[in-house]
Amino acid sequence: MSAAIVPRAEHRHRTAAGRPWQAIGIVAVALAVLFPVVSGCRNDMHDQPKYKPLAASSLFKDGRAARPLVPGTVARGHLDEDAALVTGRTDAGYADTLPFPLTAKVLERGRERFNIYCSPCHDRVGGGGGMIVQRGYKRPSSFHVERLRGIPVGYFFEVATHGFGAMPSYATQVPARDRWAIAAYIRALQLSQHAALTDVPAGERGSLETGAPAGGGAAGRAHGAGAPGAARGAPHE
Numbered sequence: 264m265s266a267a268i269v270p271r272a273e274h275r276h277r278t279a280a281g282r283p284w285q286a287i288g289i290v291a292v293a294l295a296v297l298f299p300v301v302s303g304c305r306n307d308m309h310d311q312p313k314y315k316p317l318a319a320s321s322l323f324k325d326g327r328a329a330r331p332l333v334p335g336t337v338a339r340g341h342l343d344e345d346a347a348l349v350t351g352r353t354d355a356g357y358a359d360t361l362p363f364p365l366t367a368k369v370l371e372r373g374r375e376r377f378n379i380y381c382s383p384c385h386d387r388v389g390g391g392g393g394m395i396v397q398r399g400y401k402r403p404s405s406f407h408v409e410r411l412r413g414i415p416v417g418y419f420f421e422v423a424t425h426g427f428g429a430m431p432s433y434a435t436q437v438p439a440r441d442r443w444a445i446a447a448y449i450r451a452l453q454l455s456q457h458a459a460l461t462d463v464p465a466g467e468r469g470s471l472e473t474g475a476p477a478g479g480g481a482a483g484r485a486h487g488a489g490a491p492g493a494a495r496g497a498p499h500e
């Protein structure tokens with residue numbers, strides 16, 4: 264490299280004063296010649312000694328470049344110590360109760376999450392006639408059939424977690440506590456479709472018997488919001 268530079272420098276000293284264009288031309292040619300040499304250094308970066316995912320390797324006995332996880336490895340954020348919370352099961356089978364206290368706030372959360380994640384197929388009442396089904400997706404069973412009304416609440420959690428037949432798993436979109444909230448809300452929907460007049464507080468019964476919404480506008484809005492009790496008034500496909 265230095266052999267090429269030295270003559271060029273001498274040449275420029277001699278000629279720069281008289282013929283500047285010639286000097287510029289020589290520098291340009293020198294740069295053009297040097298460029299591939301300089302840029303060639305980057306080949307090392309393009310061609311790194313590394314394994315691509317799932318590539319084979321003769322270095323390890325099992326022939327795989329990817330190494331198995333050390334037994335007991337826990338992914339960040341997945342130290343699932345509470346088995347009831349993440350499996351929906353007890354030793355006796357599907358859990359019959361939530362693994363945490365059921366409050367109005369939990370049900371409220373369940374309604375919100377159900378309407379977002381489940382109602383597109385199961386519809387807002389759980390009848391199984393959601394918009395995606397109306398557009399041709401497999402029609403799920405209504406949540407109000409005898410079989411599902413008698414099933415432990417842990418079953419709903421399990422189906423949301425692992426999917427069921429044509430239905431995909433919702434474990435990645437919906438965290439475990441929210442899946443429980445949804446399971447509780449499905450139970451509330453079931454009750455809403457099979458409630459007797461005696462389940463309604465005495466003060467509210469009169470309006471149900473006459474068919475007029477209690478409190479006029481306020482009850483109308485409750486229908487729109489899809490409150491469990493109000494779900495009876497929602498259209499049933």
Ligand code: HEC
Nearest residue numbers: 380381384401402403404419422423427428429430433445
């Ligand atoms: C994309 C449409 C779709 C969505 C969204 C959906 N499901 Fe389903 N679900 C289905 C279908 C279809 C079936 C019936 C599957 C089959 O029989 O192959 C089903 C079945 C079920 C069943 C009944 C299983 C049985 O024993 O009959 C439950 C419970 C259920 N889904 C819960 C949920 C919950 C909870 C959510 C929301 C987290 C949800 N689904 C979201 C389509 C959906």
